[in-house]
Amino acid sequence: MDHDEIEQAIAAARLLPVLRTSDAASAVRAAETLLGAGLGVVELTATTPGWAEALAGLRRAHPDAVLGAGTVTTGEDARRAVEAGADFLVSPYPAQAVRAFADETGTVFLEGGFTPxxxxxxxxxxxxxxxxxxxxxxxYLRSVLAVLPGARIVPTGGIGLGEVRDYLAAGAYAVGVGSDLVKAPDPAKAVRELLEGEPS
Structure with a gap:
């Protein structure tokens, strides 16, 4: 996939699972469940022990999936992520080293920020x-978009499953959901119910 196709895949997914777990095996199991439910985009965070190896394993098992590495804050982690097969990088805050790596390699980068x-x-x-x-x-997202019309923004952090549609209605490009999705009794069913009937 090229740069534009990866960005379009994130928009089409509408839901961006952010898998932050205590071990790599749990992250892989969660990712496998969500990919099996038809969600083609998944993000594994660099705070998960063994994340790079887990990402590489998912890439081998799912060559067509769009895989991201989240909580990437250093150039070294950015390099490891791409070498493991990441299609995109995500930072929680402005990260100059990651930005420089993404610019140099042409990697899709969702850079974090909170203030306008x-x-x-x-x-x-x-x-x-x-x-x-x-x-x-x-x-707040709606207010930010009012002064940044056309901006592509993915809200993430503390968002519950029941709030996803509200963020999409407020103009989110896609919505990042973490622990609430991982802890759902049936994550695959939760994804289907959330996205059923949502506009693309």
Whole structure:
């Protein structure tokens, strides 16, 4: 996939699972479940022990999936992520070293920010990650988009499954959901119910 196709895949998915677990095996199991449910985009965080190996294993098992590495804050982790098969990188805050690596390699990068200035800077270069989104909620996202019309913003952080549609209605490019999705009794069913009937 090229740069544009990866960004379009994130938009089409609408839901971006952020898999932050205590071990790599749990992350892989969660990713396998979600990919099996038809969700083609998954993000594994670099705070998970063994994340790079887990990412590489998922890439081998799912060559057509769009896989991301999240909580990437250093150039070294960015390099490891791409070598493991990541299609895109995500940071929780402005990360110059990751940005430089992404620019150099042409890798899709969702740079994090919270203030309008941070989000404006990130969205001017590509897709912005709004973090922690729960602090302001959908109303804050709507306010940011009012002054940044056309910005592609993925709110993430503290978002419950029941709030996903509210963020999409507020203008989110896609919505990042972490622990609430992983802890769901049936994550695959939760994904299907959330996205059923949602506009693309």
């Amino acid at each position: 200035a941070e989000v404006a800077a990130a969205s001017g270069r590509g897709i912005a990650k709004l973090f922690p989104a729960h602090v302001g909620g959908p109303a």
